[in-house]
Amino acid sequence: MKENRIGFILLVFLAVAGMIVACTNPFKDLEISVSSNVFKNVVNLEVNSSAGTSLDNATVVVSGPDAGKIYNAEGKKIFKITGGFLFLAVDPNIIVSEQAPLNISVAITAANHLGAQIPVKITGSEKIAMRKVVLLNTTATSSEMAVKNTSVALAANGTPASDITVNIPPPAGSAESATILIPAGTQFRDANNNVVSGTDLKVSLVVPKTGSESLAEIFPGGTGLTQPAIQMANGTTSGTLLPGGMSEVSFTLNGTAITNFSKPVDLGISLDPDFVHPGTGQKVKGGDKLSVFSFSSNNPIWKHEQDATVQSSGGKLTVNFSSTHATWFMAGGVVESCDNSLKIKLTADWLKNGVTHPVTVKVYSKANDAADKLLMQKNVTATDGSELSFDDLPKAAVIIKTFDADGNGLSETVVADPCNATLQTISLAASPVAGNPKTTMQLYVRCPNQAQRVNILPTFYLYYKIHGQAGYKLLGIVTNGYISTTLLDPGKKYDFRAVWGSTVKDVNDVAVKVDNTATVGDNAAGGEILGTRAGATNLELLKEKCKEAGL
């Protein structure tokens, strides 16, 4: 009887103990990951060549007062253009605001291209700001730009034996051209003001069409025609430059870049006859006064040089002036900037429910009740309610136009007073290329030897093009592996390009469905994918990234 009692009690003890032991470790398989999207403010520069060539080998230097706070996508100080994009991120420990913006300057230089110095102001108003930058290829003429490269033999003393005149004809369909006259005996000096000796003088002239929309992308200063700083006779101010004609003049002597001369050289810039003088509101004519500005990559700020009178001769309108340095020259006018930023809000019923669309917003000057010069533009992955702001717009009426991914106009709004700080709401018409059903794309990743999927994925940019065609377009930003869009037509085949920091992955010839879910992993039998082009390489990349993440 006594043994029965003890046995009974032991049994109860064992049962209670068993209940406790049988419980699973509450932390089993739990993985807390830190998001790779550590950055709160990002500027993504889309860098293109005017000749369409890749600039991935370009040299990038970030400078300026806040350069120390800028990192690449991997949190490092190495800046490189990858897949046409330059990713600049603000140290997440820094708080950025409209009241405490960051100012940096991004210098991009590439072989056979005019270098660009782009001032970037980061205010925090856009978490991911996108900017387009075009570097001028100095070896390729296009319909938007004339290029002339010529060699001149100097005398043995390194000076012209007689006056040298170099003309550059206008681009097709344009009246704009330029002439430079170098007097005999002129000495050529480098950036340190040292006289350069040699006899092989190479002269390069570039004349863009100032009436072309593409001018805003290549306009020196990197902010379109609106400039945060212009050096005037009475100080520095922000303003909008309205060019009637412009030219870039550069020289090398026996391979050394020339920046200035011992004597003034004579320059003549032929004007666009349709240029509307900002002072008169009328088309430019002989006798009008225009301002001449210059911009040098050594001192990347537009500088007022002098005023000049428009000469009319043989139906051509020309501004003639002299200068002792080689650089960009522009003849035109300047309009003072607003003190306030213009803030706009995009609304669209077709962009509700998380649907995004790459929208281009362009701001034009207004002349004769129509859009005139493209002052600046921004590209935004828009959804209903997206907001963006424009700095340094002129104290004059502007016209804002929005465009979809294929360049179809979505809205046109006249803003009589862009200095008014009131939020401007712009309603977007339905895009004809966004009429497809909502397509969702969800990407999962499972590390080899792990049962669970990775729970956090990096944010990356996804571009697309119809399979076999040229030219990627931005599809949008993929957040934690997910994007939804109406840009894709289910049933068609597309090529996709994903860009994350310095990593670019292409996936081609993909038939899109309404619901596209895929898991990256090494279980092919289970339907997981590793890419069709370089599966083994991708597997190694996956293993390496998983190892880095401790998975």
Place this chain on the structure above:
Amino acid sequence: MKRLSILSFFILGVIVAQAQKESGAGAGNELRFSAGIHAGTQGFGMNAGYQVHRRWIIGLAASHAPYGYTTTRTLGKNEYNIKMKEKLSNIQAIAGWSPFGGVHSGGLWSRLYLDAGVAAFYNMEANATATPKNDYQYGDLIIKKEDLGKVDAHVQWKKIAPYAGLALHGLGLGNRFVFNANLGTYYLSKPEVHITADNLLSENTSQEGTAQKNLENYRWLPVVQAGVAYKF
């Protein structure tokens, strides 16, 4: 709560009636009531008992257990400080039956009872907060641990749970004081886990399924407790 009280009194009423029927008569001038305090795995609390028959005892008890626990775990690539807090507060109605003769049979085993009852947990939740133990290095950047965020897990069970176990009732300590001991368990509902997270840890809410799976067997809440009571 109201329904539970009604249920408890109903069960007790049935047991009392049945016990008195079995005993046929009261225990004369025996001390039937007791009031006491207890402490154990379900915290500390107070209890009251009534000896309705030499084999039957019924009681009500209230317990409260505010547990706290801090640990450090590596979850994924990084170490996290995990603070766990648990609040268990219940009111329990219980009936005990002695298989070995009951209070008047003499000997220790006669004090052994099989207990069964039900408890209303008016507090029944467990919370865990995970915060990074160290600053986080991302490339050349150091992100302060305070800025990384936190992950909160909230676990909740249903409020009503049955109880079963063994008890030693009424071991005399002298001067009407007696010693009581309990060994048993509650059988809880399946816990529901809800995870919230913020800042750079915000996407870890996806771990809710894993945590739910890990905790789904946490349905047995063992009770080991001892106490003293005064009989009157």
